[in-house]
Amino acid sequence: MTEQPPAQAEPTVGQRFVKELTTGNTALTFLSIVLALLIGAVLIVVSDPAVQEAGGYFFSRPVDLIAAIWESASSAYGAMFSGSVINFDAYTVGDALLPFGKTLTFATPLIGAGLAVALAFRAGLLNIGAQGQIIMGATCAGYVGFTYEMPAFFHVIVAIAAGFLGGAVWGGIAGFIKARTGAHEVIVTIMLNHIARLLLAYLLTIELFSRPGEALPRSPVVFESVQLWRPVAGSTVHIGLLFVLLAAGYSWWLLSRSTMGFRFRAVGHNPNAATTAGISVGRSYTAVMFIGGGMAGLAGAAHLLGTEHYLTDGIAGQLGFDAITVALLGRSSPVGTVAAGLLFGALRAGATTMAAQTQTPIDIVLVVQSLIVLFIAAPPLVRAVFRLKVRSTRAIAPEVGGRV
Amino acid sequence: MTAPTVDTVVVEPETEQARVLARSWGPSVAFGVFGLVALVFFGILPPNGRETRFGLSTASDAFRFDPIGVPSKIAAIALAIVCLGIAVYAAVLTSRPRRVPLWLPITFGIAFVMSFLSWAVAGNTLSLPVVLKGTIALAVPYIFGALCGMLGERTGVINIAIDGQLLAGAFLSGVVASLASNLWIGLIAAPVAGVLVAWLLAVFSIKYVVNQIIVGVVLNVLVYGVTNFLYGRLLGPMKDTWNAPGKFAEYHVPLLSDIPVAGPVLFKQTVVVYLMYLAVVLVHIALFRTRWGLRVRAVGEHPEAADTAGIRVNVVRFRNVLLGGAVAGLGGAYFTLGSSGVFSKEMTAGAGFIALAAMIMGRWTPVGAVFAALLFGFADNLQSMLGIMRFGIPSELMQMAPYLLTIFAVAGLVGRIRPPASNGQPYIKS
Numbered sequence: 001m002t003e004q005p006p007a008q009a010e011p012t013v014g015q016r017f018v019k020e021l022t023t024g025n026t027a028l029t030f031l032s033i034v035l036a037l038l039i040g041a042v043l044i045v046v047s048d049p050a051v052q053e054a055g056g057y058f059f060s061r062p063v064d065l066i067a068a069i070w071e072s073a074s075s076a077y078g079a080m081f082s083g084s085v086i087n088f089d090a091y092t093v094g095d096a097l098l099p100f101g102k103t104l105t106f107a108t109p110l111i112g113a114g115l116a117v118a119l120a121f122r123a124g125l126l127n128i129g130a131q132g133q134i135i136m137g138a139t140c141a142g143y144v145g146f147t148y149e150m151p152a153f154f155h156v157i158v159a160i161a162a163g164f165l166g167g168a169v170w171g172g173i174a175g176f177i178k179a180r181t182g183a184h185e186v187i188v189t190i191m192l193n194h195i196a197r198l199l200l201a202y203l204l205t206i207e208l209f210s211r212p213g214e215a216l217p218r219s220p221v222v223f224e225s226v227q228l229w230r231p232v233a234g235s236t237v238h239i240g241l242l243f244v245l246l247a248a249g250y251s252w253w254l255l256s257r258s259t260m261g262f263r264f265r266a267v268g269h270n271p272n273a274a275t276t277a278g279i280s281v282g283r284s285y286t287a288v289m290f291i292g293g294g295m296a297g298l299a300g301a302a303h304l305l306g307t308e309h310y311l312t313d314g315i316a317g318q319l320g321f322d323a324i325t326v327a328l329l330g331r332s333s334p335v336g337t338v339a340a341g342l343l344f345g346a347l348r349a350g351a352t353t354m355a356a357q358t359q360t361p362i363d364i365v366l367v368v369q370s371l372i373v374l375f376i377a378a379p380p381l382v383r384a385v386f387r388l389k390v391r392s393t394r395a396i397a398p399e400v401g402g403r404v
Numbered sequence: 405m406t407a408p409t410v411d412t413v414v415v416e417p418e419t420e421q422a423r424v425l426a427r428s429w430g431p432s433v434a435f436g437v438f439g440l441v442a443l444v445f446f447g448i449l450p451p452n453g454r455e456t457r458f459g460l461s462t463a464s465d466a467f468r469f470d471p472i473g474v475p476s477k478i479a480a481i482a483l484a485i486v487c488l489g490i491a492v493y494a495a496v497l498t499s500r501p502r503r504v505p506l507w508l509p510i511t512f513g514i515a516f517v518m519s520f521l522s523w524a525v526a527g528n529t530l531s532l533p534v535v536l537k538g539t540i541a542l543a544v545p546y547i548f549g550a551l552c553g554m555l556g557e558r559t560g561v562i563n564i565a566i567d568g569q570l571l572a573g574a575f576l577s578g579v580v581a582s583l584a585s586n587l588w589i590g591l592i593a594a595p596v597a598g599v600l601v602a603w604l605l606a607v608f609s610i611k612y613v614v615n616q617i618i619v620g621v622v623l624n625v626l627v628y629g630v631t632n633f634l635y636g637r638l639l640g641p642m643k644d645t646w647n648a649p650g651k652f653a654e655y656h657v658p659l660l661s662d663i664p665v666a667g668p669v670l671f672k673q674t675v676v677v678y679l680m681y682l683a684v685v686l687v688h689i690a691l692f693r694t695r696w697g698l699r700v701r702a703v704g705e706h707p708e709a710a711d712t713a714g715i716r717v718n719v720v721r722f723r724n725v726l727l728g729g730a731v732a733g734l735g736g737a738y739f740t741l742g743s744s745g746v747f748s749k750e751m752t753a754g755a756g757f758i759a760l761a762a763m764i765m766g767r768w769t770p771v772g773a774v775f776a777a778l779l780f781g782f783a784d785n786l787q788s789m790l791g792i793m794r795f796g797i798p799s800e801l802m803q804m805a806p807y808l809l810t811i812f813a814v815a816g817l818v819g820r821i822r823p824p825a826s827n828g829q830p831y832i833k834s
Contacts, residue, residue: 128617180815181816182816
């Protein structure tokens with residue numbers, strides 16, 4: 001059989017682009033977001049007292065109900081948009097773009113923590129422990145920030161490094177236990193989250209971490225020399241964004257250009273094959289959790305030094321769990337994680353405006369966020385809803401099992 | 405061709421059995437270390453001559469007793485010696501080699517806790533009924549949650565969404581009871597909420613084969629989001645309509661509640677707690693004494709074999725996840741209808757994760773999970789008892805105990821813990 005099969009015409013870049021846009025991951029992600037926002041709108045509308053009232057006399061004036069539904073959903077999502085991207089009511093261009101700055105501020109810790117989860121995914125580990133790693137990162141950075149006085153530039157470096165190390169050690173413990181004993185990392189990281197939470201709660205009760213003469217569980221404010229620089233006046237965007245973007249760049253280099261990243265991915269694809277090839281699976285687990293934990297620690301440090309400026313027991317908020325959804329939406333690639341972090345940062349930023357303007361509780365973000373991830377995880381469902389041929393070209397977390 | 409002879413058959417050192425036996429020195433060592441800790445820190449080091457009094461009844465009990473006073477040091481030492489005895493017995497069993505039965509760690513835990521109390525309460529009176537009742541109150545949702553997790557994991561489906569199912573149950577039971585002004589209708593609604601969440605878990609993890617842990621984590625976030633949102637919209641602003649369910653009164657079981665100490669603790673409870681007793685017994689019997697349970701465990705241990713034997717693996721899994729959801733939802737009702745009488749935001753406070761830990765510590769058995777949950781409930785409860793115990797361990801650090809213990813347990817330091825073999829693996833029929 002020397003005869004070559006008729007060569008298939010190579011699709012041009014343009015054709016591939018269009019195909020990807022209409023049937024690939026982009027389309028799937030887009031449709032998932034639309035679907036999640038739609039369901040969120042249903043929730044907003046159904047629970048709106050104005051709509052319920054109009055629904056009470058539906059048969060006499062049905063138009064009222066439709067108007068109320070439109071008003072309810074459009075005002076909420078309108079406020080969300082103007083609170084996260086562009087505010088058209090502002091007088092100057094700078095003011096109009098302030099909401100976008102808010103989005104970037106919210107996105108900063110999400111990107112860092114998302115990288116923590118994404119890196120672990122690539123080595124086949126489920127890092128549920130970003131929450132604890134963020135707490136440890138913020139705690140260590142905070143301690144350096146409010147205890148020692150140093151020259152500004154140096155202080156920031158030391159505090160950020162302390163934050164990185166705090167998260168890295170916390171993540172590394174989970175990786176090490178997994179490597180040495182085979183204990184499931186999900187259980188270990190969940191437990192470490194609770195331990196970190198209690199540890200911070202304890203630290204805030206001791207003298208070292210509290211303000212003199214104050215009973216409230218909050219730490220002193222970090223020195224100004226260590227507060228992250230805010231380049232845009234009037235906006236909360238801080239230089240921490242640059243740090244997490246650098247971290248994302250490093251993650252990309254690590255995964256696609258370095259030997260260590262190659263090992264991570266090999267272990268993630270098939271630990272047995274990796275062992276046969278002479279890769280130490282255990283060492284890779286420890287290393288990836290150490291580096292990943294460090295990314296979450298960095299996120300915690302940036303959040304503390306850039307936004308909060310002092311420790312409370314709620315310093316990490318929901319960040320650690322948001323991070324999981326960020327990594328999943330970003331399909332555990334560094335670039336995707338940055339994009340997903342921006343999207344969820346926008347949701348958060350928009351939701352605060354929405355809550356202020358329309359009394360729609362901010363928690364709608366959690367609903368939309370989790371629905372997006374559920375939908376992108378199950379392409380057949382999205383296909384069935386939109387009757388489209390959408391397919392996933394890359395699973396959301398292929399290395400940790402499950403089809404899709 | 406030569407027939408295989410007896411001496412070519414080599415016992416492979418890496419068989420599952422060999423590995424389990426090789427690892428199982430853990431419990432004896434751990435018992436020994438903890439026993440020594442008890443002996444030295446609770447018994448030998450503290451000063452002599454103090455008395456620990458245990459109150460055995462409260463003012464409302466049928467039979468009232470005077471508090472029993474025991475010399476703190478002697479009691480602590482005696483109980484520590486019991487602990488060490490158990491450690492030795494475990495070591496003997498291991499050297500036979502035989503399995504360490506479940507009652508051994510349970511007895512050890514009770515002896516260790518009593519030794520600890522003899523020391524910590526020295527010079528004071530500790531009311532046992534109050535302590536035990538507080539412990540049970542905290543353990544109830546853990547037990548329900550652990551049963552939920554167990555029903556799923558015994559078929560190979562990991563359920564990280566226990567917390568979400570508990571919260572959903574708490575929410576819906578509170579809202580329905582409030583709207584209907586009837587606690588019983590609310591109680592019926594609770595499992596429905598749990599089943600709804602479980603249904604999502606089942607659909608996504610079994611039908612769409614999404615990673616079970618990911619689905620679980622995301623579902624938790626979804627339930628937090630929905631309940632917080634509706635709380636902000638309806639339950640908070642319109643409290644009287646939406647969030648005034650009230651709670652069940654305690655029902656005193658005739659005769660049984662008059663038993664000294666145990667009676668008031670176990671049988672002066674709300675209906676939700678009695679349902680918990682029932683659930684534990686039913687799940688235990690169903691899992692280990694019925695054909696249904698054998699099938700369930702077969703699916704969890706070896707789905708391919710179960711399939712070959714004619715069991716529809718994914719149907720069994722789907723049903724069990726739903727059943728687990730119903731149990732967890734019912735447990736959620738305890739938060740609203742059983743203890744606080746109102747719903748508040750994220751009121752489960754991570755109970756579902758402690759339930760997961762209790763299930764692991766209890767080695768995927770109902771009885772083991774109950775005692776693990778009680779131990780965790782006891783550690784939580786210590787915070788409220790700190791007033792009478794003047795010792796220098798901050799409550800936050802005490803509360804870490806369950807989490808640390810769980811890490812030790814899954815790391816194999818406290819005995820080899822083995823989950824069902826197919827845990828977390830989707831079953832795709834080829």
